[in-house]
Amino acid sequence: MNSEREFVSERDDQALKSCCANAYQSEWARLLLGDSFHPGGTALTQYLGAALHLGPDQRVLDVAAGQGTSAIHLAQRFGCTALGIEYSRVAVERATQAAQIAGVAHLVTFEQGDAEHLPVPTASFDVVVCECAFCTFPNKAMAASEFVRVLSPGGRVGLSDLTRKGAIPAELQGLLAWIACIADAQPLENYVRYLTDVGLTIQLIEEHDEALTDMLRDIQAKLLGTELLVELNKITLPGEIDLEQAKTMAKAAAAAIQSRQFGYAVVTATKS
Numbered sequence: 001m002n003s004e005r006e007f008v009s010e011r012d013d014q015a016l017k018s019c020c021a022n023a024y025q026s027e028w029a030r031l032l033l034g035d036s037f038h039p040g041g042t043a044l045t046q047y048l049g050a051a052l053h054l055g056p057d058q059r060v061l062d063v064a065a066g067q068g069t070s071a072i073h074l075a076q077r078f079g080c081t082a083l084g085i086e087y088s089r090v091a092v093e094r095a096t097q098a099a100q101i102a103g104v105a106h107l108v109t110f111e112q113g114d115a116e117h118l119p120v121p122t123a124s125f126d127v128v129v130c131e132c133a134f135c136t137f138p139n140k141a142m143a144a145s146e147f148v149r150v151l152s153p154g155g156r157v158g159l160s161d162l163t164r165k166g167a168i169p170a171e172l173q174g175l176l177a178w179i180a181c182i183a184d185a186q187p188l189e190n191y192v193r194y195l196t197d198v199g200l201t202i203q204l205i206e207e208h209d210e211a212l213t214d215m216l217r218d219i220q221a222k223l224l225g226t227e228l229l230v231e232l233n234k235i236t237l238p239g240e241i242d243l244e245q246a247k248t249m250a251k252a253a254a255a256a257i258q259s260r261q262f263g264y265a266v267v268t269a270t271k272s
């Protein structure tokens, strides 16, 4: 599990997190992904919530909450309270506004913070959810130990993330691929090990590769639309995004997904 440290040693961890946050808070990300920034969308979030036995009295921490869609959806479906922690300040503002518009601001709040140093007290949550973001954390072991710290005894973790089998193809390495959750995607057994290494007991391991296939098909179609909007000067891409590179990467990712080199998985675990 050294690959991420080798990659990151060439870069500053903070710069990497900021690039990732900037890319996801951009107009570009919303155009390509909609509001829910993970394969399977809110349907898979709801599935995860049910697997975690969420209910009205539960306190949920959504780590790397993006635009808040998942935290809001969980509160609406299960009546739980939720705090979303997110690196991007802009995303926190948007998520807070979205909770107000959805009428769940009394249940759902958002704060800026880093998954590797969660700004919440020890043993203050029943459930930690982290969707399609764990793979982007430079220090995954640190994030996993934070999940355990903030959970009360008997608490649960629900992770959904991009998985890989074998080495990452050369064209799917680099900053853009890191942001897109590809460059440091882990084999499923590594995600499991990050959780068991911090003392969690695994409850569920499931592969949901079809969610990734559907999402990529959708992204490829939208990339063509984005190209048109850029040509018409209707949108500007963030500095770190090169549209040609994004199209080449999406094509390589589609081929890798088709040959089952990448997939998507859900893992849940409990703290004893």
Ligand SMILES: C[S@@+](CC[C@H](N)C(=O)[O-])C[C@H]1O[C@@H](n2cnc3c(N)ncnc32)[C@H](O)[C@@H]1O
Pocket (backbone or CB within 6 Å): 017, 020, 021, 022, 024, 035, 036, 037, 038, 063, 064, 065, 066, 067, 069, 070, 085, 086, 087, 088, 091, 113, 114, 115, 116, 130, 131, 132, 133, 136, 137, 181
């Ligand atoms: C692929 S998006 C997933 C967002 C959300 N979980 C969802 O499924 O809609 C990854 C998110 O992780 C956030 N992020 C990346 N590194 C982070 C960190 N170290 N701490 C908190 N958030 C982080 C990014 O800003 C981005 O919003």
